[in-house]
Amino acid sequence: MFEHLCILIKDTIVLKAPKKSTLLLRMIVLTFAMVCGIYICSMCMKQISTRTNVGFTNVQMHKKPCEAPNIDPREKRYVHYPNPKTFSRAECACNPVRYFAILSTQRSGSGWFETLLNSHANISSNGEIFSVKDRRSNISTIVETLDTIYNLDWLSSASKNECTAAVGLKWMLNQGLMVNHKEIVEYFNTNGVSAIFLFRRNLLRRMISILANSYDQNAKPLNGTHKSHVHSPHEAAILAKYKPTINATMLIPNLRQVEEMVAKALEDFKSTRHIILYYEDIIKNHTKLVEVQDFLKVPQVDLKSRQVKIHKGSLSRQVENWGDIKKALKGTPYESFLHADYRM
Known part of the structure; x- marks a missing residue:
């Protein structure tokens, strides 16, 4: 038992x-399973969060590129979509923009021509940017300035901002352009910049305008103010009263110097996309402005300027020593400059 x-x-x-x-x-x-489960869940949550953030980052950094319009393949290099830092192009972000530069010489009608372009709702020409020496001190500062202008970040009274279709500047040949022409030609060709050459046929008229403008800088007959351009017939009449005296001995060498400078500029920039205009032709034939708008690929409109011409009519009434000038140019290739070549 x-x-x-x-x-x-x-x-x-x-x-x-x-x-x-x-x-x-x-x-x-059971405890081990619970710990493992909690660990696995936390890891999954982190992965989901990381993937979500990456997805959002990709959306922000990679914007859908703008599609080029139906244009000639040869023209695509001249079509741009700037992304300015100073403002948003908003609904116009995918509107194509053309880059241009007006290449000219002083007192050749470039200021008047630029006001015509700026009367267009889609064209912004920002003036004589390189008249400031610091901006043209070397090729680096020139390129930096050009980049700012063509990215629509150069703000001026001419800026159209969001819906600009053509943006550029006015550039005189003696403002670092010819000194750095090789680098600038390369910049134009690489960045698709078109050149608009604007010169005067009658270099004698240009010389008279230069001397008169120089006098105005010192005398300032318009209430102590210097004005290169005027907007009223009254102001134009006051400035036209001055009749410069031209050095007849140096006249032909000076005319030849300008002529050679223009010829060199045309030769140096011949590889760029460009158009050649003359002040007298634009005045006599307004279809030239249609050609310019077609060149810039903007809608054609009637371009207008408020500027009033200062020196009109016969040259014999615009200089003090007309007899000396007439004698110096007679029988030379420049004799045609003695005669009026357009109407105003």
Whole structure:
């Protein structure tokens, strides 16, 4: 009996021990599973968050490129989509923009011509930017300035900002243009900049205008103010009263010098996309302005300027020593300059 009881007790002990061991093991496994589950969930959440952020970053950094309009493949290099830093082009972001530069000489009608261009709602010509010496001190400052202008970040009274279709500047040949012509030609060709040459055929008229403008800078007959251009017949009449005296001895060498400078500019920039205009031709034939708008690929409109011409009519009434000038030019290639070559 006692032996049976002992056996029963032993069996009971043997049976109870596995139950306690299994329960403990289950608890350990359950705890381990919970820890692993929490760890796995946290890792998944981090991955989802990282992927979401990456997705948003890609959307912000990679904007859909603008599609070029249906244009001649040869013209595509001249079509640009600037991304200015100073403002947003908004709905006009994908409107193509053309780059240009008016290359000219002083008193050749470039100021008047520029006001005509700026009367167009889609053209911005920012003036004589390189008249400031620091901007043309070296090719680096020139390129930096050009980049700012063509990125639409050069803000002036001529800026059309968002919906500009053609942007440029007025650049005189003696303002670092000819000195750095190789680098500038390369810049124009690389960045798709078109050149608009504007000169005067009658270099004698240009000389008279230069001398009169120089006098005005010193005398300032308009209420002590120097004005290169005027907007009223009254102001024009006051400035036209001055009649310069031209050095007849140096007249032909001076005319030849300007002529050679113009010829060199045309030769140096012949590889660029360009158009050649003359002040007298624009005055006599207004279809020239249509050609310019076609050259810049902008809608054709009637271009207007508020500027009033200062020197009109016969040259004999505009200089003091007309007899000396007439004698100096007679029988030379420049004799034609003595005669009126357009009407105003």
